[in-house]
Amino acid sequence: MEIPENVKKRLSxxxxxxxYAGHTACQGCGAxxxxxxxxxxxxxxxxxxxxxxxSTIIAGPWPYSALNANLFHTAFETTGAVIGGIEAALKAKGxxxxxEDGIMVVGWAGDGGTADIGLQALSxxxxxxxxxxxxxxxxxxxxxxxxxxxxxxxxxxxxxxTPGGKMHxxxxxxxxxxxxxxxxxxxxxxxxxxxxxxxxFIRKLKKAQKIPGPSFIQLFAPCPTGxxxxxxxxxxxxxxxVQTAYFPLFEYENGKxxxxxxxxxxxxxxxxxxxxxxxxxxxxxxxxxxxxxxWVLHEWEKLKKLAEVFG
Amino acid sequence: xxxxxxxxxVSGNYAAAYAAKHARVEVVAAxxxxxxxxxxxxxxxxxxxxxxxxxxxxxxxxxxxxxxxxIGASAAGARAFTATSAQGLALxxxxxxxxxxxxxxxxxxxxxxxxxxPWSVWDDQTDSLAQRDTGWMQFYAENNQEVYxxxxxxxxxxxxxxxxxxxxxxxxILSHTYDIVEMIPQELVDExxxxxxxxxxxxxxxxxxxxxxxGGPNDYYEFRYKIEKAMDEARKVIKEVGKEFGEMxxxxxxxxxxxxxxxxxxxxxxxxxxxMGTVKQAVDVLREEGYKVxxxxxxxxxxxxxxxxxxxxxxxxxxxxxxxNFSFGQEGILFNEAKGVxxxxxxxxxxxxxxxxxxxxxxxxNDVKKIAENMKAIIEKGELDVEVDWYHLKR
Ligand SMILES: Cc1ncc(C[n+]2csc(CCOP(=O)(O)OP(=O)(O)O)c2C)c(N)n1
Ligand code: SF4
Numbered sequence: 001m002e003i004p005e006n007v008k009k010r011l012s013x014x015x016x017x018x019x020y021a022g023h024t025a026c027q028g029c030g031a032x033x034x035x036x037x038x039x040x041x042x043x044x045x046x047x048x049x050x051x052x053x054x055s056t057i058i059a060g061p062w063p064y065s066a067l068n069a070n071l072f073h074t075a076f077e078t079t080g081a082v083i084g085g086i087e088a089a090l091k092a093k094g095x096x097x098x099x100e101d102g103i104m105v106v107g108w109a110g111d112g113g114t115a116d117i118g119l120q121a122l123s124x125x126x127x128x129x130x131x132x133x134x135x136x137x138x139x140x141x142x143x144x145x146x147x148x149x150x151x152x153x154x155x156x157x158x159x160x161x162t163p164g165g166k167m168h169x170x171x172x173x174x175x176x177x178x179x180x181x182x183x184x185x186x187x188x189x190x191x192x193x194x195x196x197x198x199x200x201f202i203r204k205l206k207k208a209q210k211i212p213g214p215s216f217i218q219l220f221a222p223c224p225t226g227x228x229x230x231x232x233x234x235x236x237x238x239x240x241x242v243q244t245a246y247f248p249l250f251e252y253e254n255g256k257x258x259x260x261x262x263x264x265x266x267x268x269x270x271x272x273x274x275x276x277x278x279x280x281x282x283x284x285x286x287x288x289x290x291x292x293x294x295w296v297l298h299e300w301e302k303l304k305k306l307a308e309v310f311g
Numbered sequence: 312x313x314x315x316x317x318x319x320x321v322s323g324n325y326a327a328a329y330a331a332k333h334a335r336v337e338v339v340a341a342x343x344x345x346x347x348x349x350x351x352x353x354x355x356x357x358x359x360x361x362x363x364x365x366x367x368x369x370x371x372x373x374x375x376x377x378x379x380x381x382i383g384a385s386a387a388g389a390r391a392f393t394a395t396s397a398q399g400l401a402l403x404x405x406x407x408x409x410x411x412x413x414x415x416x417x418x419x420x421x422x423x424x425x426x427x428x429p430w431s432v433w434d435d436q437t438d439s440l441a442q443r444d445t446g447w448m449q450f451y452a453e454n455n456q457e458v459y460x461x462x463x464x465x466x467x468x469x470x471x472x473x474x475x476x477x478x479x480x481x482x483x484i485l486s487h488t489y490d491i492v493e494m495i496p497q498e499l500v501d502e503x504x505x506x507x508x509x510x511x512x513x514x515x516x517x518x519x520x521x522x523x524x525x526g527g528p529n530d531y532y533e534f535r536y537k538i539e540k541a542m543d544e545a546r547k548v549i550k551e552v553g554k555e556f557g558e559m560x561x562x563x564x565x566x567x568x569x570x571x572x573x574x575x576x577x578x579x580x581x582x583x584x585x586x587m588g589t590v591k592q593a594v595d596v597l598r599e600e601g602y603k604v605x606x607x608x609x610x611x612x613x614x615x616x617x618x619x620x621x622x623x624x625x626x627x628x629x630x631x632x633x634x635x636n637f638s639f640g641q642e643g644i645l646f647n648e649a650k651g652v653x654x655x656x657x658x659x660x661x662x663x664x665x666x667x668x669x670x671x672x673x674x675x676x677n678d679v680k681k682i683a684e685n686m687k688a689i690i691e692k693g694e695l696d697v698e699v700d701w702y703h704l705k706r
Binding site for chain 1: 338340369513516524525
């Protein structure tokens with residue numbers, strides 16, 4: 001459908017679609033939405049590297065691709081290294097990389113491929129300073145292999161290898177703060193984003209495009225299949241994650257922290273509101289919920305302090 | 312332009328670095344491991360001294376990432392190079408499949424080093440031979456000159472058939488030993504090896520592609536077959552490129568197995584890499600002593616030179632296969648391959664496997680002489696004593 005020019009002008013996010021219908025994501029998949037927004041922000045002059053993860057499947061089998069951009073499917077733990085190599089080749093060949101008219105090199109990897117097995121390659125990528133963007137879509141588990149825990153899985157969540165059962169065995173550690181590890185590399189730009197706030201996400205993508213050097217975005221991307229949540233609740237869940245301060249939106253730019261929302265004045269909503277829509281937390285006791293709530297508030301206070309001191 | 316070689320006294324590793332430079336590589340992914348490190352150090356020096364243009368040096372955080380970075384670079388159209396050894400090569404293993412599967416003509420130098428434990432930095436071919444089934448071509452260099460020539464030819468062959476290639480040299484015996492290498496003036500290298508024309512690149516934005524997607528049971532099989540077709544094609548290309556190299560620069564590499572005094576030989580020594588220098592020298596000595604022996608140096612292990620082996624095997628009574636490697640639970644890897652080739656043919660010389668030089672154990676002319684005596688006795692008797700002989704074993 002052609003969108004009239006006058007309407008296009010009023011849209012806050014690009015009207016162009018470079019993510020084709022016919023992709024093979026589950027209904028309500030946050031990751032597929034995220035990919036769509038990245039393609040809107042960067043257009044087709046983009047080279048994607050996607051490691052083993054749900055997005056391998058979402059993009060489609062040979063000879064198909066749901067992405068109207070170049071795509072290199074790569075090994076699970078290699079995203080950071082592969083985009084580094086692609087960027088190096090473009091530079092050797094004299095292409096303009098990044099910036100508004102440059103080629104965008106984008107690593108698009110899950111939380112497992114980023115926070116666990118791919119952490120080393122990510123670290124190398126960040127530290128060497130390649131002109132590329134690394135986006136970690138965070139669905140908080142290994143979904144592609146059937147919902148196993150990752151280090152980004154939160155306290156208390158059911159997964160197939162941290163099940164809830166008669167002995168009440170739950171995931172007993174907190175979600176790894178990958179973004180803090182990323183920021184420790186002293187890169188120019190890092191941010192969190194959520195599929196519930198596409199304008200904010202696209203603004204951040206554009207910023208990552210403009211700023212030279214490596215950028216990192218951690219995108220909160222609900223997974224109804226793995227979270228045991230209704231397929232029509234993904235956006236609501238992604239919004240609640242922000243409103244409860246479970247997954248606050250913020251930016252780190254040249255040493256400065258900026259919280260994007262919710263308002264630092266407002267008290268975050270209770271974590272139950274986020275948990276109750278999902279089957280993966282149904283094994284949690286009251287005490288478990290309280291432990292998670294305390295962690296969330298503690299991290300939120302920390303972030304607020306950072307924004308206050310380094311804002 | 313008339314060819315006047317530039318003679319330099321260099322180590323095997325520097326020969327590799329110069330070859331990469333002369334090949335005008337565009338991306339080098341670098342990670343240190345003894346005894347490979349001086350290759351990537353030398354390349355860094357070229358950059359620091361402004362001796363190369365348009366070369367991106369990516370000092371990665373592991374060998375796994377080195378290969379991944381080369382893969383990204385090569386997929387984006389660049390001529391990519393890296394070098395490693397032993398544990399580093401083993402760590403890369405997964406990505407070696409990715410390189411051949413995505414049909415990327417990356418060239419890598421592997422410095423043959425024994426695998427740990429126990430820790431060893433010395434020569435042994437098991438590291439590279441363990442990568443046999445990854446879809447990489449493998450060229451084994453006998454000396455520093457062959458390291459240099461091998462890298463240049465490997466790029467040309469790789470870029471013709473769209474498969475990656477490994478140039479293999481031995482730890483210390485070549486990597487750190489200085490020798491005269493005849494280098495080729497840049498203009499003539501450029502003539503021999505023009506800029507890469509990629510099969511595909513990730514930089515055509517009007518016709519985007521997706522590489523390496525899921526291939527179902529309906530398609531995967533054909534992808535494998537195409538790699539094998541390319542390997543088969545490589546046999547032809549290797550001979551042509553080797554011949555062209557000979558015509559341009561005087562060193563002929565048109566044979567995938569280099570034959571040394573085999574014409575009237577009763578039996579031959581067969582092996583790969585630097586140990587064949589020793590063997591050739593021993594052949595000269597043995598010939599003077601009345602032994603009718605020759606040497607068959609397998610230059611390319613992948614693709615395997617089946618026809619050339621058959622032609623050789625038809626005309627000799629015995630083949631002593633010298634393996635500086637071992638496949639546990641079976642036998643020497645070259646021995647195993649060679650026997651396999653001959654089974655369905657009418658060429659069945661007596662074949663015996665000598666396991667030699669593992670982990671840098673010294674292998675000398677005297678050892679070859681002892682092996683010759685043993686082979687002679689076996690042939691006279693018409694039967695093997697043992698099939699696999701752990702030649703150096705302290706008993
Ligand atoms: C070296 C290696 N180990 C294991 C796997 C199996 N594997 C494929 S995808 C995956 C999980 C991916 O999880 P994540 O990165 O979180 O992405 P998601 O599937 O959730 O989208 C695993 C374990 C693999 N492909 N490669
Ligand atoms: S399992 Fe989850 S992340 Fe994967 S495609 Fe389905 S909804 Fe998306």
